[in-house]
Amino acid sequence: MTAVNYPAIQCDGSGDGGKDGCYAETHHPMARTVTDVRRLRRDLGWRQRPAGRDICPDCWKAGHR
Template sequence: MAPPADEAGHDPQKWQDEAEERLAAPRRAPGRRPTVTADAYLVIRCDANDPAASDGQCDTEHSWPVRVAHHTELRRLLSTRGWHRPRPGRDICPDCWKQGRR
């Protein structure tokens, strides 16, 4: 025997059946991929001193528009855009290089 309806006319058994169906249903349609993705992008920061900056360091950062495997490859690609890597192992942006901040 089904439980009686409440004062508003709602059938508690129907609510229970619908809740169980929702819980048993898959969270997304089969074959659909999740819509949220994340990735890590490599970034090179300029290591030159900049007296005009508040912390004394140049804040220029650069990456590449497509995924690269490691920083060595990123540095090779950025060298085509004017970035330099002098002997001490620092990365210098094109603007700082032109202004002589090395």
């Protein structure tokens, strides 16, 4: 068995103040850092708020900012 570590971002856009997130996450095979993931996934609708909160496209559209 082989284990691989890769950078990923998880959605922090739950409507209840972050207690129960939506559990969406994304990564990119060419990313080496979380910053790379954020940059590469921006065109798919992922957003970053102040204080480093990452918001998935579904939560952004639902107004969970």
